[in-house]
Amino acid sequence: MEKIQNRKHSIETFYYSLTRMLERASYYGFRALVVLYMTGETLKMDRTEALSIYGWFAGSMVFSQIIGGLFGDLLIGNKKAIIFGGIIQAIGAFSLCIPSTTGLYLGLFLVVLGSGFFTPNILSNFGKSYLNKTKLLDSGFTIFYLAINLGSFLGISLIGYSGEKFAYNIGFVISGILMLLSIVPIIISKEFNSEEFEKGETSISKRILNILIVFIVVGVFWGIYEISNIRIFDLQMQFSEISAWNISKSLWQTIGSIFTLPISLVAIILWTFFYSSQFFKLMVGFIFGAISFGVLFVIPEIPTENHTITYLISLVFLGISEIHIAPIILSISTKYANPKYLAILMSLAFLPTRLISLIFGLFNHKLYDNPMLGLKIGIVGMTVVGIGLIGYAWWNKKTTYNKELS
Known part of the structure; x- marks a missing residue:
C-alpha cells in the first residue's frame, strides 16, 4: 500500500456529487411512484400491463445512454449534454402530472431520453476531474457512489412518501424540481x-485488456447481484413479519x-491517504461477495428470529463487496480510457450488465421457485471471478516487475 501525496479533492468533486x-x-x-400511479385511480391499468411498461422503460435506458454518450463526446460536449439531459428529465417528471396515458408515455420517454444524456456525461466529467491525480480516482468515485446511495434513499423516502400520502402529482412535481436543482x-x-490531461504510460493493448476485464466484471457482478437479490428480498419479507425488532417493512x-x-466513509478516508491496486480492490470485493452469499446460504429457507443477526452480518459483507467493486469499475474505466471518448465508454459499460441480466432473466421462474439456487450461482460466480482476479493481479505485478528490470 502506497501513501498518496496529493490528497486534495477539488471543488468539482462536491459539485458533481451534489448534482x-x-x-x-x-x-x-x-x-x-410510477407503477403505483399506473395502477391507481387515474389510469387504472392492470398490474401486468404496468409492469410491462415499466420493464420497457428500464430496459431502454441502456440505449438512450449510448445516444447521450455519443452526443456528449462527439457533438455538443459533456457539460451541455448533462444540462440538456437534466432539463429534459425534469420536463418528463412534470409531464406525468397530465392525467392521461399521453402524459404517461410522454413523461417516460422524456425521462429515458434525459437520463441517457445525463448519466454517461456526468460520469465522464467527474472522472476527468481526477485524471491529473489518478491515485485519488478510487476515493473520488467512492464519494460519488456514496452520493448516489444518499440520493436514492432521499428520493424513495421523500418523493415516495409524498406521492402516497398526498397525491402522485405532488411526488412528480418534487421529482422535477429536484432535477432542475441538480x-x-x-x-x-x-x-x-x-x-489538458497527463498521458499515461500504459500501452494501448494493456489499456484495452483492462477495460475488457472491467466490462466482464461489471456484467457478472450486477448480474449475480440481481439473481441473489431474489433470496435477499425473500428474507427481508420474512424478517419483517417475524422479527421482534421495531423496524418497519420499508426500512x-x-x-x-x-x-x-x-x-463508504471508511473507504473514502482510507483511499484518500493510501493507494493500492484497483484490481486488488476488485479481488477483495468478489471474495467478500462470496462470503456474504455463503453466510446467507446457511440461513434456512424458512428462517427464525434467531437468524436476524446472521442476515445483517451478510449485508455488512455485501456492503464491503459493493464498495470494492461498483466505484472501482468506474475508476478503472476512467484511468485507462481515452478521455475524448470517456462518455461513450461509460455508456457501453451498461451493456454487459443488461445482457447478463437478460440471460439470467430466462431462468427467473426457476430462481423465484428456488431462491437458494440464486445464492449457489452467486457463490460460485463470485469465487471464480475472485480467483481470476488474483491470477490477473499476480500476472500484472510480474510483468511490471520484469519491465522495470529490462
Whole structure:
C-alpha cells in the first residue's frame, strides 16, 4: 500500500456529487411512484400491463445512454449534454402530472431520453476531474457512489412518501424540481478539456485488456447481484413479519444501504491517504461477495428470529463487496480510457450488465421457485471471478516487475 501525496479533492468533486445525489433522488423517487400511479385511480391499468411498461422503460435506458454518450463526446460536449439531459428529465417528471396515458408515455420517454444524456456525461466529467491525480480516482468515485446511495434513499423516502400520502402529482412535481436543482452545480462548475490531461504510460493493448476485464466484471457482478437479490428480498419479507425488532417493512427493504454509508466513509478516508491496486480492490470485493452469499446460504429457507443477526452480518459483507467493486469499475474505466471518448465508454459499460441480466432473466421462474439456487450461482460466480482476479493481479505485478528490470 502506497501513501498518496496529493490528497486534495477539488471543488468539482462536491459539485458533481451534489448534482448526482439530487438527480438520483429525482429518478428513484419517480421510479418508486410510477407503477403505483399506473395502477391507481387515474389510469387504472392492470398490474401486468404496468409492469410491462415499466420493464420497457428500464430496459431502454441502456440505449438512450449510448445516444447521450455519443452526443456528449462527439457533438455538443459533456457539460451541455448533462444540462440538456437534466432539463429534459425534469420536463418528463412534470409531464406525468397530465392525467392521461399521453402524459404517461410522454413523461417516460422524456425521462429515458434525459437520463441517457445525463448519466454517461456526468460520469465522464467527474472522472476527468481526477485524471491529473489518478491515485485519488478510487476515493473520488467512492464519494460519488456514496452520493448516489444518499440520493436514492432521499428520493424513495421523500418523493415516495409524498406521492402516497398526498397525491402522485405532488411526488412528480418534487421529482422535477429536484432535477432542475441538480443542474445548478454543473452550470457553475469547470468545463474539462481532454488535451489538458497527463498521458499515461500504459500501452494501448494493456489499456484495452483492462477495460475488457472491467466490462466482464461489471456484467457478472450486477448480474449475480440481481439473481441473489431474489433470496435477499425473500428474507427481508420474512424478517419483517417475524422479527421482534421495531423496524418497519420499508426500512427492512433499505437496510442494506444503511450499512453502505459507514463502509463508504471508511473507504473514502482510507483511499484518500493510501493507494493500492484497483484490481486488488476488485479481488477483495468478489471474495467478500462470496462470503456474504455463503453466510446467507446457511440461513434456512424458512428462517427464525434467531437468524436476524446472521442476515445483517451478510449485508455488512455485501456492503464491503459493493464498495470494492461498483466505484472501482468506474475508476478503472476512467484511468485507462481515452478521455475524448470517456462518455461513450461509460455508456457501453451498461451493456454487459443488461445482457447478463437478460440471460439470467430466462431462468427467473426457476430462481423465484428456488431462491437458494440464486445464492449457489452467486457463490460460485463470485469465487471464480475472485480467483481470476488474483491470477490477473499476480500476472500484472510480474510483468511490471520484469519491465522495470529490462
